[in-house]
Amino acid sequence: MIVKFYLNLLKINSFRNFIAFVDSLFYLKILRKEPKRFTDKNPAISQNTLESNLRVVHKKSDLPDHPKAKFFLGVGLNQGNPKSNMLIEPINAVLSSKIIKKKNLKVLSIGPRTLGEILNIQSYGFSYKNIYGLDLFSLNKKIEVGDMHDLPWDDNFFDIVLCGWAIAYSENKKLVANEISRVLKKDGIFSIGVSFSPSSNEEQIKKRGYLIGSDERLVSSFQIEELFGNSISKVYFRTDPENTDAHSQIILTASVT
Helix, strand or coil: CHHHHHHHHHCCHHHHHHHHHHHHHHHHHHCCCCCEECCCCCCCECCCHHHHHHCCCECCCCCCCCCCCCEECCEECCCCCHHHHHHHHHHHHHHHHHCCCHHHCCEEEECCCCHHHHHHHHHCCCCHHHEEEEECEECCCCEEECCCCCCCCCCCCEEEEEEECCHHHECCHHHHHHHHHHHEEEEEEEEEEEEECCCCHHHHHHHHCCCCCCCCCCCCHHHHHHHHHHHEEEEEEEECCCCCCCCEEEEEEEEEC
16 A cells, blocks of 8 residues: 555656655765766767766756756756656556566666656556666666666566667667667567657757757657667557657657567
């Protein structure tokens, strides 16, 4: 009963925000630690990737603040990551239809930034101990510092991989798809999200002072599907821009062979 109540609380973005914010505040201000950073040079990682994402969490980032970022004592206030619902809900529907016990499944979140996304995944009934995170920086031991182009796990390790708005920062997206396929078990499910923007690369640079992600953008779920080649066994869900003059989200949820 208590566990169910807690999971219901985790579904509330403001509650996750609070927990993740306190976690980051404790790490940065009480322990006075700097975020752990991925230091290896890999040309497949787009320029400014680390700083572009870190600036939402830590005001000491070298880049200008995100236009929607809010801070208290230099720590980002928006860490609940409700956007990840767009990745989790299609997978949750698939698992519910198959009557699979989620608590036994191993889940990887690529690019969660902070504890907020980990908690959101947990709110759907996945076991906290079976949720793994990977990012170019970390403020919590639950999130391992590493590179999505070289995932530090064995083949066939995960049942589910979430890659939320991270693959756009890759200069070798095919390699990311290969790595996701490699660490997933047979019939394992992935869900990938990409933002669609009507702005050109030049317009983004003029507005933000730098390019967000790689020069080569993904503009449809079919392009994501092509990255996986013959390794996709079934597509469960996809959404693509209906209006190319407006910002929207691209989502692909599929299983691998």
